[in-house]
Amino acid sequence: MNESMIQFSYDGLCLRFDKENLRYSILSGTTAWKTEETFSPFFRLRSCEEPVYFKDAEVQKHELVKSGVGEGIRSSYRDFVLSKSAGSESGKEETLSFSFETFVWIEYSTKQVYFEWIPFTEAPENAIEQVFFPGPFSFQKERNDWYTILPKEQGILIPNTWDVSFKQDGFNGRFGTASAYLPVFGQVKEGEGYLAESLTPWNMGYEAVHEAGTNKTAVQFRIEPSLGQMEYRRIMRYIFFSDCDYNSILKCYRELAREEGKLKTLKEKEVSTPSVKRLIGASFVHKGIKTCVQPDSEFFDQDAPDKNNRLVPFRKRAEEMRAFKADGVEKLYLHLDGWGDAGYDNKHPDVGPACVEAGGWEGMRELSKTMEELGYLFGIHDQYRDFYKKAESYDDDLACKSADGSIFTHARWAGGPQAYLCTSQAQYYVRRNFERLLGEGVHLDAAYLDVFTCNEGDECANPRHKMRRRDSYEYRNACFRYLLSKNILPSSEEVNDWAVPWLVFCHYAPYDFMLREPGSPKYGIPIPMFNLVYHDCLIIPWMMEKLPEEDYMLYALLNGGAPYLVRDPAYMGIDGAFTPEEEMPWKTHLERVRAVSDFHEKVGEVELVRHEILDEKGYRQRSSFANGYTVEVDFKEGRYQISSIK
Secondary structure, eight states: OOTTEEEEEETTEEEEEETTTTEEEEEETTEEEEBOTTOOOEEEETTEEEEEEGGGEEEEEEEEEEOSSEEEEEEEEEEEEEOGGGTOSSSSOEEEEEEEEEEEEEETTTOOEEEEEEEEEOOSTTOEEEEEOSOOBOOBOSOTTEEEEEOSTTOEEEETTOSSOOOOOTTTTBTTSTTOSSSEEEEEETTEEEEEEESSGGGEEEEEEEOTTSOBEEEEEEEOOBTTBOOSOEEEEEEEESSOOHHHHHHHHHHHHHHTTOOOOHHHHHHHOGGGGGGTTOEEEEEESEEEOOTTSTTOOSSOGGGGEEEOOHHHHHHHHHHHHHTTOOSEEEEEEOOBTTOTTOSTTOOOSBOTTTTHHHHHHHHHHHHHHHTOEEEEEEOSSEEETTSTTOOGGGBOOOTTSOOOOBOOSTTOSEEEBOHHHHHHHHHHHHHHHHHTTOOOSEEEETTTTTSOOOOBOOTTSOBOHHHHHHHHHHHHHHHHHTTOEEEESSOOGGGTTTOOEESOOOOGGGGSOTTOOOSSEEOOHHHHHHGGGOBOEEOOOBOSSOBTHHHHHHTTOEEEEEEOOSSTTSTTOOOOSSOOOHHHHHHHHHHHHHHHHHHTTSOEEEEEEOSTTSSEEEEEETTSEEEEEETTTTEEEEEEOO
16 A cells, blocks of 8 residues: 555545645545545635645644544644745745644544544734635546536536536625525536535635536635634535435435524425415516616716616506506515615615605505505515615724725615625614614515625624624524514525525525526526425525527426516616517516416425436426426427426
8 A cells, every 4th residue: 555645444435545645535335536636735825826735834744533423534734834936025935834634534424524624823814815625526527427516596517518618706606695505516427426515604615617628627615714814613524425416416415404404494484474375376576666876886877867867656666566466466576676765775774764755654655555455465675785875874883894904895886885784783773674664554574685695794803793704694694583573574685505594585596697698608507406405495586588598487487486577677787687689468478477376386385306407408307396296398499398296
């Protein structure tokens, strides 16, 4: 045996570690999963682009360790020599005083493999930018049945032979964001596969690379600091499978989510909040009252001033609801934007009072009363992350402060310059605003807290309310729980694993290509990763546009989701708000909406048990639900077929 190699075996698993290059290999049955030969674990410093490799530590130690629950390989690293290119300020070699351990071990009871990265002493504050460990497995072969699944939005599957290069979004694979609804990824090669899960996802993400024509996909974990320090142990879990596909992998994660208490179904949520049931089979309507784009907003159009402002009275929206009823729409949910006096995306969190020009509190009460009379559900848009400087309660001391003392600001949205409200304060503003709404006699069935489930958790270094990213997610959940306590159904922009127990529905949870220009190339085959885990836990409305390229209605059916009857966006050209090239007769649109609503009525509360890709490019797909319903779609031909096996 190679003297540089440490290895041990347990019940069909063999773990090998090369002390020279610090690469791991895991033999699961007869299948080997090996760290890429060109990879060596490393971290990056903010002061330099050049990586610092674990193997460059002046002091290293590697040992085999056993306990009552498992065994593994513990490695320690201390003191790293930095050349000028690696961040030395003097131009001479310097030593970075920094120490950490890695611990890679097999748990006896489950045969799960854990990779732990454990800081012991900190580097200077803000020195460490990223850590890459344990690295990607070698995954290169010209075969369609070698594929990678990534949790980007709803989910994508990338065959090694896929002819489009993968591109990450602005969140760059960070868990807890639109880049990763789930803290997992996986790979399968000829029926052998693994699930990789971050058990500490708050300051972690994934990095994936697929270049068209290479027949190769690489995916790995990325570890980031919290408030400028590495602070705590990061844990990654790998589970290996034989005779599997992506369904097997995701159903395994569903059971892990159940074990961790995250799998709370809609039927369970109905026990405490019966109105959840009223959303099953409902059509979704997204409309607004007032838009007012400030001159210092990036969205302000100087060449077309009329586009910057819009006002629709509350009574007009009530008339529209009556018209929907007359058209035979029996179940409907109205999401109302811009109901506050300042208009959409203005002055948050000081959103009230109800827009005076549109009818004020009386007009809003009448709209809510109309919704009750029609048997419809009524909800409002609200926002507790964006902290607008024009808000009366704006205070630098309540804004998120970075570890270096700075306050991040921008002016992208309609309300102009803003910071981010420290999430530790959000629940107080939620309570203030909703107590006022309810006190004014406005009946609310639901509320939408914008961006909470698509943006990363925030961090705040202000010692008066210091907050880590994990804390931020908990504070957001506290806001959802408050709404539930008032029998108000909570929703947010998208979905995320951390919010599942408390969220009832969302604005959307689309495939990533739906948020790009129609006709944009797909980075892989769209698959319902999130829904294979959580379909029966959340209600997801879907876009219904029929574009020249494809029919989005088919994705709504395939995912057993609810339909958008009307989706009137506040901002055009982003977030999937693109004008279709062809208009559809209203009667035809209603028929399509009813078809999706009817199917959602049948499957909205049951598990999506299996999804299948029926051809090489994913044009034909099939979903099967726990109550015997199946739907098969053909995206190329624009057809679908629903069947039931009783």
